[in-house]
Amino acid sequence: MGRREQQTLMVGLDIGTTKCAAVIGQLNADDRIEIIGHGESPSRGMNRGDVVNIEQTIHAIKRAVEAAELMANCRAQSLYVCISGTHVKSHNSIGIAPVRSGSVSERDVDSVMDAGRAIAIPADQKILHVIPQEFAVDGREGILDPVGMHGVRLEAKVHVITGSISAAQNIHKCVDSCGMKVDKLILQHIASSHATLLPDERALGVCLIDIGGGTTDIAIYKGGTIRHTAVLPIAGNQVTNDISVAFRTPVKSAEELKLAHGVALPQFASSRDEIEVPGVGDQPSRRLSPLTLVEVIKPRYEELFSYIGRELYRSEWLGHLASGIVLTGGAAQMPGVVELAEQVFGLPVRLGLPHDVDGIKEVVGNPAYSTAVGLLMYGRQDRAQASPTPMQGFAYWLQRAGEWFKGSF
Numbered sequence: 001m002g003r004r005e006q007q008t009l010m011v012g013l014d015i016g017t018t019k020c021a022a023v024i025g026q027l028n029a030d031d032r033i034e035i036i037g038h039g040e041s042p043s044r045g046m047n048r049g050d051v052v053n054i055e056q057t058i059h060a061i062k063r064a065v066e067a068a069e070l071m072a073n074c075r076a077q078s079l080y081v082c083i084s085g086t087h088v089k090s091h092n093s094i095g096i097a098p099v100r101s102g103s104v105s106e107r108d109v110d111s112v113m114d115a116g117r118a119i120a121i122p123a124d125q126k127i128l129h130v131i132p133q134e135f136a137v138d139g140r141e142g143i144l145d146p147v148g149m150h151g152v153r154l155e156a157k158v159h160v161i162t163g164s165i166s167a168a169q170n171i172h173k174c175v176d177s178c179g180m181k182v183d184k185l186i187l188q189h190i191a192s193s194h195a196t197l198l199p200d201e202r203a204l205g206v207c208l209i210d211i212g213g214g215t216t217d218i219a220i221y222k223g224g225t226i227r228h229t230a231v232l233p234i235a236g237n238q239v240t241n242d243i244s245v246a247f248r249t250p251v252k253s254a255e256e257l258k259l260a261h262g263v264a265l266p267q268f269a270s271s272r273d274e275i276e277v278p279g280v281g282d283q284p285s286r287r288l289s290p291l292t293l294v295e296v297i298k299p300r301y302e303e304l305f306s307y308i309g310r311e312l313y314r315s316e317w318l319g320h321l322a323s324g325i326v327l328t329g330g331a332a333q334m335p336g337v338v339e340l341a342e343q344v345f346g347l348p349v350r351l352g353l354p355h356d357v358d359g360i361k362e363v364v365g366n367p368a369y370s371t372a373v374g375l376l377m378y379g380r381q382d383r384a385q386a387s388p389t390p391m392q393g394f395a396y397w398l399q400r401a402g403e404w405f406k407g408s409f
């Protein structure tokens with residue numbers, strides 16, 4: 001088989017806390033992405049979204065990318081890579097700039113965005129994304145595309161996302177050591193949102209919650225743009241640890257029990273037959289009802305949802321989520337989690353899968369791949385900016401957001 005056309009290929013690399021996932025997508029003539037390769041390997045060098053062991057992370061990246069390359073019959077040279085972790089912070093800021101020639105030009109928009117990103121950030125943080133929310137011309141607010149409007153004073157509301165310099169440098173170092181280069185570093189929740197959220201949901205108001213192994217990533221959209229982001233250090237691994245402690249069983253067995261029998265609500269238990277729980281060391285195994293498992297899993301998810309609820313309340317966007325909540329990430333697959341979330345939040349909740357992509361079923365139907373697929377969608381947008389076609393409206397400005405992505409990591 002010959003090598004595939006490199007120009008139409010993109011590679012997304014999700015270095016998660018539990019798994020390192022690489023996906024290779026081909027951009028077809030109709031601008032749709034087809035997943036043609038994927039690879040996964042356990043990610044032992046990460047803790048809560050941060051690289052804690054360079055060697056193990058390099059190993060995990062190599063294995064995942066090589067498997068994807070083999071499947072897609074191509075070589076990965078550069079990658080869109082995600083970043084997350086509790087070091088990620090978000091800020092809303094306002095930039096103000098004069099309109100230089102009577103009507104707003106693209107240069108004025110660049111100036112006002114530069115003014116918006118000029119916020120005081122700690123010395124160990126750098127800007128990852130600067131995303132325009134809306135503009136105001138001479139005090140008239142709610143403008144999505146100000147270019148061409150008459151006025152003398154331009155204001156921009158922007159969402160600035162910062163991350164730890166060393167966390168980003170570690171990711172670069174790992175990818176470089178594998179002989180590849182990072183196209184761009186993208187916040188995990190932004191990538192997952194690209195893959196799972198629908199334009200109507202973003203317009204009406206929606207909260208994306210990506211529950212992974214080590215972190216839960218939150219992104220709120222309203223009016224078609226991002227309004228708030230947050231990262232919580234609780235996710236699926238805590239559920240596994242709780243099972244391990246409560247049943248005095250090794251973590252590996254706890255994970256297997258969770259995946260095989262775990263449910264978040266008792267009515268979702270598929271069988272009432274007792275399950276075998278291995279003991280620690282030379283302790284004998286015991287038999288327990290699966291309902292005992294629910295008694296451990298449910299409170300942990302409830303606790304996670306209560307933390308998320310607090311974050312939504314603190315963000316002041318809780319009352320604006322007309323489209324409700326979209327859950328994604330590996331730990332969102334637990335049966336009964338969507339229903340439990342509906343009970344806790346009192347909002348409509350759905351499971352978010354990667355949508356609008358074709359190709360390998362294990363990827364496109366799997367919420368654990370939302371981030372990796374979203375990276376490809378971000379990559380498609382990024383490439384469109386590099387060779388722009390005439391566009392109008394707010395979509396243009398959303399695309400241009402990447403131009404203000406000045407993370408020079």
Ligand SMILES: Nc1ncnc2c1ncn2[C@@H]1O[C@H](COP(=O)(O)OP(=O)(O)OP(=O)(O)O)[C@@H](O)[C@H]1O
Binds near residue numbers: 048084213215258368
């Ligand atoms: N079917 C399932 N039911 C319940 N939990 C599951 C299921 N499949 C995976 N998980 C849990 O999902 C978590 C992993 O999710 P995911 O692959 O999204 O994490 P990650 O991307 O590696 O981590 P992070 O995003 O936190 O860095 C693990 O805790 C795992 O136990």
Ligand SMILES: [Mg+2]
Binds near residue numbers: 188213371
């Ligand atoms: Mg993840």
